[in-house]
Amino acid sequence: MTISMRKAIILLSGGLDSTTCLAYAKHQGFECYALSFAYGQRHVFELEAAKRIAEHYAVKKHLIFPLSVDVFQGSSLTDVSKVVPGYSGLVEIPVTYVPARNTVFLSIGLAWAEVLGAENIFIGASSIDYSHYPDCRPAFFEAFQALVRLATKEGVEEGLSFRIETPLLHLTKAQTINLGRELGVDYSMTVSCYQLNERGEACASCDSCTLRKKGFLESGVTDPTHYERK
Amino acid sequence: MTISMRKAIILLSGGLDSTTCLAYAKHQGFECYALSFAYGQRHVFELEAAKRIAEHYAVKKHLIFPLSVDVFQGSSLTDVSKVVPGYSGLVEIPVTYVPARNTVFLSIGLAWAEVLGAENIFIGASSIDYSHYPDCRPAFFEAFQALVRLATKEGVEEGLSFRIETPLLHLTKAQTINLGRELGVDYSMTVSCYQLNERGEACASCDSCTLRKKGFLESGVTDPTHYERK
Numbered sequence: 001m002t003i004s005m006r007k008a009i010i011l012l013s014g015g016l017d018s019t020t021c022l023a024y025a026k027h028q029g030f031e032c033y034a035l036s037f038a039y040g041q042r043h044v045f046e047l048e049a050a051k052r053i054a055e056h057y058a059v060k061k062h063l064i065f066p067l068s069v070d071v072f073q074g075s076s077l078t079d080v081s082k083v084v085p086g087y088s089g090l091v092e093i094p095v096t097y098v099p100a101r102n103t104v105f106l107s108i109g110l111a112w113a114e115v116l117g118a119e120n121i122f123i124g125a126s127s128i129d130y131s132h133y134p135d136c137r138p139a140f141f142e143a144f145q146a147l148v149r150l151a152t153k154e155g156v157e158e159g160l161s162f163r164i165e166t167p168l169l170h171l172t173k174a175q176t177i178n179l180g181r182e183l184g185v186d187y188s189m190t191v192s193c194y195q196l197n198e199r200g201e202a203c204a205s206c207d208s209c210t211l212r213k214k215g216f217l218e219s220g221v222t223d224p225t226h227y228e229r230k
Numbered sequence: 231m232t233i234s235m236r237k238a239i240i241l242l243s244g245g246l247d248s249t250t251c252l253a254y255a256k257h258q259g260f261e262c263y264a265l266s267f268a269y270g271q272r273h274v275f276e277l278e279a280a281k282r283i284a285e286h287y288a289v290k291k292h293l294i295f296p297l298s299v300d301v302f303q304g305s306s307l308t309d310v311s312k313v314v315p316g317y318s319g320l321v322e323i324p325v326t327y328v329p330a331r332n333t334v335f336l337s338i339g340l341a342w343a344e345v346l347g348a349e350n351i352f353i354g355a356s357s358i359d360y361s362h363y364p365d366c367r368p369a370f371f372e373a374f375q376a377l378v379r380l381a382t383k384e385g386v387e388e389g390l391s392f393r394i395e396t397p398l399l400h401l402t403k404a405q406t407i408n409l410g411r412e413l414g415v416d417y418s419m420t421v422s423c424y425q426l427n428e429r430g431e432a433c434a435s436c437d438s439c440t441l442r443k444k445g446f447l448e449s450g451v452t453d454p455t456h457y458e459r460k
Contacts, residue, residue: 066298069341099344100337103381107330107337111299114329140380147373151333151365 005031007118008165009109012036012062014049016212017124017168019190020176022057023183024167025122032059033118035109039067045200049191056189065108102135106144106164113162114152122165129173129211141166173215181221188224201228235261237348238395239339242266242292244279246442247354247398249420250406252287253413254397255352262289263348265339269297275430279421286419295338332365336374336394343392344382352395359403359441371396403445411451418454431458 008030010022025032034054036047047064054062102125109121125136134140141164148162168176180187192212193202202209204227216223238260240252255262264284266277277294284292332355339351355366364370371394378392398406410417422442423432432439434457446453 066296068296100341100381103377104334104337104341107334111330111334135381137380140377143373143377143380147333147370147377150367150370150373151330 005029006120007031007033007060007116008120008122009033009035009113009116009118010059010122011105011109011124012050012054013124014046014051014053014190015124015192015208016173016180016187016190016215017126017176018050019053019124019187020180020183020185021122021124021167022053022059023180023185025120025165026057027183030120032057033112033116034059034062035105035112036062036064037067037105037108038064039069045196046191049189053189056186063112067104067108100135102133102140103144110148110151110162114160117160119160120163120165122167124168124176125166126168126171126173126176128171129215138166138169141169172218173211174218177215177219177221181219186224187221192225197228199228201226203228204230235259236350237261237263237290237346238350238352239263239265239343239346239348240289240352241335241339241354242280242284243354244276244281244283244420245354245422245438246403246410246417246420246445247356247406248280249283249354249417250410250413250415251352251354251397252283252289253410253415255350255395256287257413260350262287263342263346264289264292265335265342266292266294267297267335267338268294269299275426276421279419283419286416293342297334297338330365331363332370333374340378340381340392344390347390349390350393350395352397354398354406355396356398356401356403356406358401359445368396368399371399402448403441404448407445407449407451411449416454417451418456422455427458429458431456433458434460 006029008025010018010025010032012018012022012034013036022032022034034050036050038047050064051062102123106121106123113119113121125141127137145164148164152160152162171179177187192208194206194208195203197203202225204213212225213223236259238255240248240255240262242248242252242264243266252262252264264280266280268277280294281292332353336351336353343349343351355371357367375394378394382390382392401409407417422438424436424438425433427433432455434443442455443453
């Protein structure tokens with residue numbers, strides 16, 4: 001361990017990807033600050049998972065940022081939360097898309113990074129096995145990186161040089177799981193399902209479950225997810 | 231009035247610039263949605279002003295978005311709120327700078343825009359008479375515009391085409407005030423001071439007051455601001 005560790009912020013949803021990202025950042029030697037967002041009831045299990053994972057990895061601080069998406073009530077956001085469709089396999093943007101989500105998340109991550117003096121902001125997005133959200137594409141992250149240089153003191157004064165880190169961007173879900181296995185990630189701690197039941201069991205049919213199941217199958221790693229018995 | 235008015239979001243702080251922006255958008259024929267942020271006690275008078283102004287301009291909806299910057303406590307943000315320096319005139323970033331503020335504000339504005347189907351997002355930033363915040367420079371807004379195309383469904387599917395509108399970007403404060411006069415803006419409704427006293431009177435000495443006073447002086451318009459008697 002060095003005297004002055006480099007700080008990193010990790011966007012931590014409590015899911016498979018963000019947990020792998022945290023394990024990766026930790027392995028790289030960063031002093032880790034986890035950032036989660038509370039933005040709806042559906043995410044209670046996810047946030048509980050995020051808390052356990054942050055604790056497991058002994059992050060320096062875990063910030064749960066309340067984001068009032070309920071103020072958008074009457075919008076598609078609220079309706080979206082009611083109906084989660086099964087996996088379609090179509091190459092189009094699903095209704096589970098939350099408007100400008102990664103832009104909002106990364107912006108708040110950037111604000112915290114500037115406050116902390118943390119130069120590296122990790123996000124576990126993938127552009128391979130993903131739900132075709134526009135803000136998961138490599139070009140989006142390149143544009144955000146360009147923005148960061150102009151949005152902060154960095155662009156005016158010498159000092160911090162912020163970097164958006166996307167180590168999973170070009171990995172399949174199976175490759176991410178294999179990376180996590182090498183890093184010793186216990187995926188039973190993580191939650192991916194969009195619509196867990198009241199016992200916290202995964203539905204096995206939503207977009208997120210489908211990608212997760214496929215990932216474990218292809219990776220050869222045993223899937224530790226608790227699926228609902230039907 | 232057209233049958234289907236174009237919708238616009240206006241970031242409304244309750245200050246001189248954002249109010250001029252709202253008047254401008256209204257004059258352009260937009261159906262206006264005002265977006266303010268509640269992010270600290272100092273802004274109570276500002277938010278009250280924003281409410282009055284939003285009502286005055288009969289916006290379709292005024293959303294006050296709570297932004298928990300207090301979760302960054304222990305950071306410079308909190309300390310910053312305690313000490314507001316006098317106007318320095320220096321070409322450097324003052325300590326009143328809020329990390330990544332316009333990035334966060336515009337991101338949430340973009341999310342709301344996508345929900346509402348509002349293509350135009352107005353922000354009353356100026357790169358002439360301003361406090362040298364990095365996120366008020368033209369290059370910052372250009373980078374955000376580039377991001378917007380990639381961050382939203384727009385970049386993937388046909389449909390909405392979001393635009394960050396900065397009508398005051400190249401105006402001096404005096405030019406903004408003259409524009410406002412043409413649009414019939416009552417500037418006594420607006421609040422600019424960083425440190426109003428308990429009676430809501432402006433300090434006349436902070437960065438924001440100094441730029442405002444200078445603007446009124448140069449514009450020839452009578453300054454309606456209530457300054458603290460010293």
